[in-house]
Amino acid sequence: MPVILAEKPSQAKAYAAAFQIQEKKDGYMRLKPCSLFPDGAVLTWGFGHLLELRAPADYESSWKKWSLDTLPMLPAHFRFKPNPRAFKQLKIVKQMLQEADSIIIATDCDREGENIARSVIDYTKTSHKPTQRLWINSLEKDEVYKGFEQLREGADYLPLYEEARARQFSDWIVGMNASRLYTLLLKQKGINEVFSVGRVQTPTLKLIYDRQKEIEAFEPEPYWELEGTFRAEAGEYKGKYKKRFGSKKEVLRIWKEHGLKKDTEGTISSIKKEEKQEKPPLLHSLSSLQTTMNKKYKMSPSAVLKTVQSLYDEPLKAVSYPRTDTRHITSGEFNYLKGNLGRMQECMNASFEPASTTPSKRFVDGSKVQEHHAIIPTKKVLSQTQFEKLNRAQQQVYKEVMNSVLAMFHRNYVYEETTIETDVQGLVFESKGRVDKQLGWKELFPAPKKKKDQEDNTLPPVTEGEQVEAYVQAAEKETQPPKPYTEGQLINMMKSCGKWIEDDETSKKVLQETEGLGTEATRSTIIQTLQKQEYIRIQKNIVEVTSKGRALCEVVEGTLLSKPLLTAKWEAFLKQIGSGEADKEAFLKQTEAFTKKLVEEAPAGITNMQTNPDQVAASKKQPQRAEPIALCPVCQKGQLMERKSFYGCSEYANGCKFTVPKTLLKKRITQAQVKKLCEKGETQVIKGFKGKKPFDAKLKRKENGVEFVFPAKDNAPS
Template sequence: MSRLVIAEKPSVAQSIASVLGAGNRKDGYLEGSGYLVSWCFGHLAELSDASAYNPDYAKWRYEDLPILPEKWQYSVASDKKKQFDLLKKLMERSDVTEVVNACDAGREGESIFRTVYNLTGCKKPMLRLWISSMEDAAIREGFSVLKPGGDYDGLYASALCRSKADWLVGINATRLFSVLYHRTLNIGRVMSPTLALIVQREAEISAFKPVPFYTPVLDCGGFSAAGEKCAEKAAARAVADACKGQPALVQTVEQKEKSEKPPALYDLTTLQRDANRELGYTAQQTLDYLQALYEKKLCTYPRTDSRYLTADMEGTVPALAAAAAKICGVSVPDTVLAAQVCNSAKVTDHHAIVPTEGAGRADVAALPAGEREILRLVARELLCATGSPYRYQETAVTLSCGGNQFSAKGKAITDPGWKAYQKEKADPAKESVLPDGLTEGMTLPVTAVTIKEGKTTAPKHYTEDTLLSAMETAGAKDMPEDAERKGIGTPATRAGILEKLVSTGFVERKKQKKATNLIPTQIGVSLITVLPEQLQSPLLTAEWEHQLKEVERGEVKPSAFMDGICNMLRDLVGTYKVIDGSQVLFPSDRETVGKCPRCGGAVTERKQGFFCENAGCRFALWKNSKFFTAKKKNLTKSVAASLLKDGRVKLTGCYSEKTGKTYDATVVMEDTGEKTNFKLVFGNG
């Protein structure tokens, strides 16, 4: 009897097979010691395109919307069919008694395995491997405590809802707005609200008017003290004039011992933010490097939203810190405060990202540069998180001069603590330190009085660092306090969303000094201008993410979540009206083929046909029109131009489906204002 183990990728399957003793290599799987170990190549099967439900859906037509499948269909890509068929064959083997889901331990991994399991019609008992590290010891331990597959039914239900919701919004909203505005406008359940955040930020920057302010400053020899900000320069000048030639009286001196706690460990989003800010990596690059480190057994599972380890891991933390010190090239810390990074109550599906013990023995210098830098970031965060607090003494002084109040602050570092491991270490020499011996009632000579001019600054453009933060917290203040999933998207999906915004032409990356800003393009701004609230609201999308988590926990029925999505789309298609003047928002640079017979607007060529540029008009000549394809003729630009100019065009060599012969005829176009019909006229008719 054998167990069939299915991993997400060949490399992971090989690591698992090595631990299980399945060393006999076959075509598409490994075998040995009572195990068959195979893999999926990521998503082997995915939700089918709309045309699978109805061939007419190959055309993008307003009349067909909304497309809401009653029974969902899946398709297996041709380049993955061989592996799918192999898995089906392995599942059907008489000696296979159980199937182990060893795909990545998360929502996507659950979806990848279950889709194949269900499509093959497998009914054999299902077990779940749930691990956070690819180290041999973690794999062995995971196989010793395999869970029943049914324990993860909620996770699969939420994965299914997520993929179906994304399909429904993507297919219907993209077609609706593309047809109405005559250009391809990709709409996404998560992508569009993220674009809205970027567009809103740019609008705030454009509308911003800087406001000047003026601050009188005393130079007291060893330090400077600032007065109140003034809106008018004359007011600041009056304060400065009143202080000239006057001593400053020390009114109060307050000294406080202060400290900063170490940061928590990395979850994926926090790591992506730091990697973007410090290394300039995109969120997708960071995820790719981290995934490679995970598969090389050097880091723990990447797609986590937890920043703590579980309580039972406390004993392993000193060894992990020793490995981290080796990776960073620093001395092993004398004290490792393991308890402050261990909190089981704050761990969801996976604990925080940390280096593995094995990473300390690896040749870090031999790693590709991106992987090496990410591993060092992860190691550094572990050293910081298990370090002692950063401590300093803060001195605050208030002064009186010429009847006006001034203040100054100084800081003296007493213990660098965890900041000793930071890239920008706490440097006592760089801190502003007030002179010793300042006491209340003493007078100080004023050597100069100046006016410091400043002005309020506009909000900053989003970088991937700040946008990831905004996505993570979007809608949070309006969500329930105990909401487990807040914000737009998940740690696993946010990087892909940013990449899609760039690849679809809605956002550009623009380098400015050390930062790379995310700037909306003209078409990105135009899209948000015409999108209704329900498709661009970060709060609504955050609510959907929260509901998906409730589906996972069994608190919301999948049907209720899907009903909400379907009802929203029915309402959208039924009520949305084209924005007036949209020609300005979506200007066309295409050559005019002819005049629209319905509204007189310009008809231009696109990939799928010839369309009126007037967004309120739905006139179209489709290139794949059955009338022309049945006659083996192409609806070319010259054919379209004749139809638009004269209402007719002469065609030679038309194919007859009945006789198999060819003939010549004139095609006459008749447009009713709602539909465009064609008929054949022979001779001089």
């Protein structure tokens, strides 16, 4: 009798729904005989991983103690032990596999799914038995049954298992050794913390740290722009001279050369109208869905994965397999989506006439679909009543997935872009406006309402050669620092880091081919790990590195462990193992060589640490999420700390009253701005304060608080 091994109970329940159950037992169930299984079948499951790698002390007694003298720790053979939280289930699975005539691996259709099943099969010494593989994209009843009708040869997926093992063993080698190494080295510098280090999490942390350093080191540079407000017969519009000026002297020269005055006349010298189109966005991969949901709803990547997984799992089975890295589908998926178009429109209350029901290469391309296609609704389209019963997060995610598919059938977005050039004393000011001609797919994604202070981008109807009243002014501005990452941008940064972090083309190619750091299934987990290890904190969707994270980044600076390229090269090697083109043992030998070199060279890098150990300790003593920001500029003793509604000195109890409000005239003041205020005496220009009218200003230190400093905005430079 065959034994079907699922990854988890909910998955097994979805499989069982495609057959008739003979009896349910503790940890497994028996399926009635049918055309596919004439003698019936046993269906059992894991709870994810039923096994885990042994700890260092299980290999060598000397490895129990954390000591630099025992590094590197390199087991000759890796050994597993039962997951203590799943010991009972492992015993049941072991019995079922040993009694089986054949085995059907029905875990998740990816690298880790293969590892979960094969590691148990090896552990139970049943790998000699005939093995087949279930490979499906949906847990719908019909798709499950179809998958069991078309089982694949288990041996075809052995390279995927080798890839997973290589990843698992190399992560142990790097993680166990590097974590002990840097924990012990940093302890010598006075930091008594455990530092978790990994081949993906550490370069990810370093990228966040590098962005934060860019922001802190940023020195704003002033520049001037000539701005014009023009009054025509049909209405008022604004324009800007194309060139920026690096000094006020340049502005003065241009001003005088062209005889500009406060109020003068201008002529509309050119009007260009161009019709433009935007095609519907691509379908979603997990990364694009996580990035989109974070941008729209501030939903964390881990929450998005959890939510879309709940839509995929029993009992909903409403979307296809979520851990996918492709944004395309095959003609098979397109045909069933086309057949369900009316039901999808009804669910989303989106009535429109399809622009086309012919597959477009933009969305339907079998050559870009490997194991899994884009995330799409299953044939089990929810009714409006069923949709309304979903929780809020499920509704938001399901709606995004549904609308991405509906957009594929919708018309293009069409708009008319108008460019007006206004000549004022020989200087040409450009104004751009946009008018929607056909919303098309954008009807499905309503734009958020404009805020009161946001300018309208429509232009009044004017004619070429028309005379207008012109009011020209020189506006002093400053270059702005890079923005800190949001949680959603981290996903995109991890995936696309090869586009901008490495200089040579070979490095870029490797990073782009491996899609950067991590995989679709692991990126959100990496972010969670960085939070759990207290390397980063996420506040109001903004990601910041903690003092503990800074200390680690400073000491790994310059090592391969801090570079995304190393991780990408390893991932490329792993993929070659998965395709049968490379050898697992060769990969592990490379990992061991890297680790030996790291142990030899890391002590020299410890001198790079600039973070004060007291800062790390201070951040631990503060309430959750409080981190030292900068030395207090008033008392020169305390640290500026973030409180509930303000930033204040840690020496407050000893008389220091220096504070900075967290929100000033409806504008949030960031930690980076407070740090600059403390260290430089003033911030760069901060945009968006809201008094009676919106305005931009710097914040300057004043006694125990701050004051505004306004950038120059002259009608005529002097």
